[in-house]
Amino acid sequence: MASTSTSASSAIKLDIPLHIKYIQNLDKRQDLAYHLTSHLRLNGIYWGLTASHIMGQPYALDREGVIEYVLSCWDDEAGTFGPHPNHDGHILSTLSGIQIMLMQDAIDRVDVESVTKFLLDRISPDGSVSGDSWGEIDTRFTYILLSSLSLLGKLDQIPTEKREQIVQYISRCRNFDGGFGRVPGAESHSGQVWVCTAALSILGRQDLIDIPLLGAWLSERQLPNGGLNGRPEKLEDVCYSWWCLASISILGKLHWINKDKLIGFILGAQDLDDGGIADRPGDWVDVFHTLFGVAGLSLLGYPGLEDIDPVYCMPAKLIDKLGLKKPYATLPRMVSYP
Numbered sequence: 203m204a205s206t207s208t209s210a211s212s213a214i215k216l217d218i219p220l221h222i223k224y225i226q227n228l229d230k231r232q233d234l235a236y237h238l239t240s241h242l243r244l245n246g247i248y249w250g251l252t253a254s255h256i257m258g259q260p261y262a263l264d265r266e267g268v269i270e271y272v273l274s275c276w277d278d279e280a281g282t283f284g285p286h287p288n289h290d291g292h293i294l295s296t297l298s299g300i301q302i303m304l305m306q307d308a309i310d311r312v313d314v315e316s317v318t319k320f321l322l323d324r325i326s327p328d329g330s331v332s333g334d335s336w337g338e339i340d341t342r343f344t345y346i347l348l349s350s351l352s353l354l355g356k357l358d359q360i361p362t363e364k365r366e367q368i369v370q371y372i373s374r375c376r377n378f379d380g381g382f383g384r385v386p387g388a389e390s391h392s393g394q395v396w397v398c399t400a401a402l403s404i405l406g407r408q409d410l411i412d413i414p415l416l417g418a419w420l421s422e423r424q425l426p427n428g429g430l431n432g433r434p435e436k437l438e439d440v441c442y443s444w445w446c447l448a449s450i451s452i453l454g455k456l457h458w459i460n461k462d463k464l465i466g467f468i469l470g471a472q473d474l475d476d477g478g479i480a481d482r483p484g485d486w487v488d489v490f491h492t493l494f495g496v497a498g499l500s501l502l503g504y505p506g507l508e509d510i511d512p513v514y515c516m517p518a519k520l521i522d523k524l525g526l527k528k529p530y531a532t533l534p535r536m537v538s539y540p
């Protein structure tokens with residue numbers, strides 16, 4: 203369980219070797235929890251692998267084992283990746299599959315034409331994007347479409363008029379507070395704010411964001427204990443150290459967050475016995491919060507970490523190499539902490 207002592211958190215450090223060990227030990231096929239989370243498996247591998255890259259250990263997981271597993275998730279009928287073997291293909295697992303294969307330098311083993319077709323088929327005439335052939339709509343899927351196509355070098359396959367419809371759809375999801383929701387009219391939520399600001403950044407349409415208004419809304423997400431929440435009147439959670447912080451970095455206003463207080467909050471959510479990071483101090487850890495805690499610390503310039511790209515949530519070096527880097531704010535990497 204994560205540390206409960208917030209006063210001690212200012213003195214503790216990120217225990218990189220312990221968190222790497224935690225990620226390496228997640229593949230516990232004898233546990234019921236492993237099977238109950240199979241619908242999140244490809245996402246989970248992406249979370250663990252990205253966290254390992256950011257903690258400077260890109261080879262922490264068995265490369266060939268990971269590649270074989272991703273390939274075993276292929277759904278022939280959909281022409282893309284499902285989250286686990288014999289599961290239906292979905293846009294959520296598609297992005298994770300692409301991200302993992304890129305980080306493993308194995309994208310040449312993916313049927314890129316088939317994945318591109320699956321993705322392009324998700325765009326509806328009103329510019330919304332569905333997760334699969336069943337038709338659920340969510341701005342998360344809009345981001346995934348754009349991020350996936352862009353990572354595959356296929357963004358230009360979206361016809362110009364559809365691209366404009368996508369932009370207009372995202373604009374319709376913008377609210378009076380400058381934030382964005384899941385669908386038009388839905389409440390602003392930091393997770394949806396990230397997907398929409400990152401999507402507009404990929405399309406080069408940040409002009410549709412009210413930067414001072416949204417930047418102020420995002421900075422108001424920081425609570426007195428240093429943690430960030432996802433929307434007003436809600437509890438702080440380590441994962442918003444990614445959704446809020448990456449958004450505010452894309453807006454160029456990273457300095458509107460109190461860095462030291464947020465670092466203290468994230469470090470206090472570590473499990474210093476068995477590794478991993480929880481949603482908040484005192485709770486059980488999981489790999490989702492481990493990635494977003496480490497990713498938030500990287501954006502804040504915590505020492506000893508690799509840079510993460512706030513638009514793609516992948517190692518910045520890899521995104522630079524692919525020529526996909528977009529404008530965003532960074533903080534200098536600290537030499538030591540505290």
Ligand code: GRG
Binds near residue numbers: 297432433
């Ligand atoms: C490549 C990192 C990456 C993501 C792919 C799936 C996706 C695109 C983005 C998800 C964005 C999102 C909606 C994140 C929020 C997740 C979350 C913690 C939701 C919790 O919502 P509530 O209502 O929590 O349970 P609150 O904190 O509002 O009470």
